[in-house]
Amino acid sequence: MFVAAAIAVLVTMLLALILAIKGPTVYDRILAVNTFGTLTVLLIAVLGFLSGRPAFLDIGLVYALINFITTIAIMKFFKYSRLGRHSGEDLGGL
Numbered sequence: 001m002f003v004a005a006a007i008a009v010l011v012t013m014l015l016a017l018i019l020a021i022k023g024p025t026v027y028d029r030i031l032a033v034n035t036f037g038t039l040t041v042l043l044i045a046v047l048g049f050l051s052g053r054p055a056f057l058d059i060g061l062v063y064a065l066i067n068f069i070t071t072i073a074i075m076k077f078f079k080y081s082r083l084g085r086h087s088g089e090d091l092g093g094l
Contacts, residue, residue, distance in 0.1 A: 006046045013039045030074055037067035 016036040023029035041060045048056025 002046055002050050006043060006050065009039055009043045009046065013043070026078060027075075030071065030078070034067065034071045037063070037071075041067070 013036055016032045016039060020029050020032035020036060023032055041064045044056050044060040044063065048054060048060070
């Protein structure tokens with residue numbers, strides 16, 4: 001059963017990768033890459049269960065956090081064309 005789940009996740013990852021390459025807009029591509037990362041976490045969890053190594057779940061959680069932070073940073077970059085403040089901006093009383 002878990003082997004079938006791993007195969008289904010791999011097929012879905014392939015479809016997400018195709019959408020990431022051919023996406024109509026940049027936001028669709030970013031969403032597809034985020035979906036690919038989420039499916040990677042799911043695949044790591046399934047493979048960890050199949051191999052009997054629960055430490056894979058920790059690796060999956062770390063990868064999920066990196067995937068989330070990276071997606072937020074990329075979305076901010078495409079919206080504002082920068083990740084930080086300009087050198088002349090007011091810090092708002094800080």
